[in-house]
Amino acid sequence: MLEIRYVWEWPVRITHWINALCIVVLAVTGIYIGNPFLLAPSPDAFVMGWVRFIHYVFAYLFTVSMVARIIWLFIGNQHASWKAFVPWAFSKGRENMWGTFKYYTFIEKKVPYVVGHNALAAAAYSLVFALFLVQIVTGFALYGQYQPGSFWDVIFGPLFGLFSSPGVRLTHHVVTWLLIGFAIHHIYSAWLMDIKEKNGTLSSIFSGYKFMNPEDLK
Amino acid sequence: MQKEQYQSPVEVSEDILQKWEARGVNRRDFLKFCSTMTAALALPVSFIPRIAEALEGDNRPPVIWMEFQGCTGDTEALLRANQPTAAELILDYLSLEYNETIMAAAGHQAEKAKYDAVEKYKGKYIAIVEGSIPMADGGVYCTVAGESALDVARKVCGSAAATIAVGTCAAYGGIPAAAPNPTGAVSISRAVPGATVINLPGCPLNADNLTAVIVHYLTFGRLPATDSFGRPRFAYGKRIHDNCERRSHFDAGQYAESFGDPGHRQGWCLYKLGCKGPQTYHNCPTVRYNEGTSWPVMAGHGCIGCSEPAFWDTMSPFYRRLPQVPGFGVEATADKIGLGLAAATAVAFGAHGVASALRKGDAHETDKVKEEE
Numbered sequence: 237m238l239e240i241r242y243v244w245e246w247p248v249r250i251t252h253w254i255n256a257l258c259i260v261v262l263a264v265t266g267i268y269i270g271n272p273f274l275l276a277p278s279p280d281a282f283v284m285g286w287v288r289f290i291h292y293v294f295a296y297l298f299t300v301s302m303v304a305r306i307i308w309l310f311i312g313n314q315h316a317s318w319k320a321f322v323p324w325a326f327s328k329g330r331e332n333m334w335g336t337f338k339y340y341t342f343i344e345k346k347v348p349y350v351v352g353h354n355a356l357a358a359a360a361y362s363l364v365f366a367l368f369l370v371q372i373v374t375g376f377a378l379y380g381q382y383q384p385g386s387f388w389d390v391i392f393g394p395l396f397g398l399f400s401s402p403g404v405r406l407t408h409h410v411v412t413w414l415l416i417g418f419a420i421h422h423i424y425s426a427w428l429m430d431i432k433e434k435n436g437t438l439s440s441i442f443s444g445y446k447f448m449n450p451e452d453l454k
Numbered sequence: 455m456q457k458e459q460y461q462s463p464v465e466v467s468e469d470i471l472q473k474w475e476a477r478g479v480n481r482r483d484f485l486k487f488c489s490t491m492t493a494a495l496a497l498p499v500s501f502i503p504r505i506a507e508a509l510e511g512d513n514r515p516p517v518i519w520m521e522f523q524g525c526t527g528d529t530e531a532l533l534r535a536n537q538p539t540a541a542e543l544i545l546d547y548l549s550l551e552y553n554e555t556i557m558a559a560a561g562h563q564a565e566k567a568k569y570d571a572v573e574k575y576k577g578k579y580i581a582i583v584e585g586s587i588p589m590a591d592g593g594v595y596c597t598v599a600g601e602s603a604l605d606v607a608r609k610v611c612g613s614a615a616a617t618i619a620v621g622t623c624a625a626y627g628g629i630p631a632a633a634p635n636p637t638g639a640v641s642i643s644r645a646v647p648g649a650t651v652i653n654l655p656g657c658p659l660n661a662d663n664l665t666a667v668i669v670h671y672l673t674f675g676r677l678p679a680t681d682s683f684g685r686p687r688f689a690y691g692k693r694i695h696d697n698c699e700r701r702s703h704f705d706a707g708q709y710a711e712s713f714g715d716p717g718h719r720q721g722w723c724l725y726k727l728g729c730k731g732p733q734t735y736h737n738c739p740t741v742r743y744n745e746g747t748s749w750p751v752m753a754g755h756g757c758i759g760c761s762e763p764a765f766w767d768t769m770s771p772f773y774r775r776l777p778q779v780p781g782f783g784v785e786a787t788a789d790k791i792g793l794g795l796a797a798a799t800a801v802a803f804g805a806h807g808v809a810s811a812l813r814k815g816d817a818h819e820t821d822k823v824k825e826e827e
Binding site: 342 | 705
């Protein structure tokens with residue numbers, strides 16, 4: 237008998253979609269800032285000005301969303317918990333990671349049956365969270381350059397002494413591309429699991445519900 | 455009430471002005487100089503008389519100017535200073551005890567003058583260092599009168615009241631310290647860690663900033679406030695970008711795409727030609743070079759970030775926004791590599807998707823699926 241399970245609580249779903257929106261907007265505006273591919277027709281335009289403004293607004297939104305999600309790592313349910321994101325720390329998680337890896341590489345026929353994230357995906361999200369933090373830190377460091385002594389400059393300015401300001405800028409670009417690569421992988425894997433697991437993976441990030449047969453979890 | 459405030463006079467005593475006239479600097483030029491210095495140091499107008507008095511006091515600071523691994527560009531920049539002229543004020547006013555390029559003395563006589571000055575004015579003179587100091591192989595790569603640059607710097611900067619590192623080489627190592635740095639070149643603050651050093655990077659430095667630092671020292675008896683890289687805030691407290699005359703074109707979205715194209719001829723922003731103005735702190739746009747005539751961006755060339763630490767290694771390629779990605783060819787930019795990476799990811803997952811779609815019997819619950827009639 238299929239059970240309807242409430243897997244993704246609303247803060248998880250909201251932060252997921254805010255992050256998705258922010259990543260799209262930040263990537264597009266960021267690529268424009270790095271390489272302004274459209275030239276303004278007349279000097280009374282404010283193209284770069286607006287693009288940068290949007291980039292900064294969404295940077296703050298993204299940061300707030302990340303902070304909220306990090307808080308939820310500690311108060312959310314077991315699927316949202318930080319424990320889900322370090323599967324390598326638990327024997328069951330290691331087993332599932334290996335199982336999922338074998339499935340992806342066509343060695344194994346069946347993917348391990350789990351309710352929340354599959355273990356390999358959760359491990360990947362840990363890396364992605366780290367990349368998000370790198371983007372936030374390097375991004376606000378670069379933002380702080382407009383005013384030495386400003387809040388962001390005081391907090392993250394020392395990075396320029398360690399990595400030089402072109403180094404920080406390069407990192408911000410490279411990580412953007414890694415995240416674009418991740419987005420491609422993420423959409424693909426969600427699609428694949430939706431088909432193969434037949435438990436409503438894709439719709440679950442809208443509704444929060446997945447459909448499970450408790451028998452299969454044993 | 456307000457009128458009175460405006461009327462508060464900035465008076466420089468007649469005595470001072472007459473003394474300068476006797477020296478051949480007319481009062482107008484002298485007042486202009488004091489005003490320029492006050493403005494350069496970001497001080498209020500009321501400081502003009504104070505600066506004039508400080509310059510008048512009988513406290514000519516002895517200066518020992520040493521050149522190590524440099525190109526003499528900073529000396530050249532100073533000799534071409536005009537506020538008033540270097541000859542009229544800076545060199546006359548300062549008691550320049552030693553400077554390889556312009557001193558009359560030579561050989562042992564000159565070296566003796568240097569160390570006599572160190573002894574005589576111990577703890578009171580200003581040391582100015584131009585060029586970096588080689589540390590490799592016992593410092594053999596730069597010697598003056600048989601003494602290594604490091605030994606000279608230790609002796610002279612070690613007992614100076616203050617050391618001013620002029621130019622990027624002295625401030626951060628500059629071009630001699632660029633990879634692979636065969637001579638082990640370092641900045642003066644790293645070569646002589648105990649010395650009180652203020653950095654005036656730039657390639658060359660702006661002589662107006664050097665003059666302003668000296669005037670600050672004479673007026674207040676100490677060096678001006680510095681940032682985390684040891685640069686005075688009055689000169690390096692703002693980005694080139696934020697005072698740039700082409701900034702409005704940046705915000706508008708108008709960029710020169712190549713040298714000589716219509717955008718370039720119309721004075722559009724040089725961002726896409728690799729201008730490092732957005733990450734370089736210097737007062738070039740406001741003070742400019744050569745009697746305030748021009749500066750690189752005004753002349754149509756992007757900033758190369760010459761006053762930033764490790765500029766040769768980190769600010770190049772000069773005509774690109776971003777540094778080269780290690781391990782890739784010269785033509786590969788981070789964004790091209792990124793695009794390739796994203797495309798490769800899409801292709802890889804696409805192939806995986808085709809294989810997975812054709813794969814049978816790996817789906818959960820397949821046995822429970824009811825086929826629709």
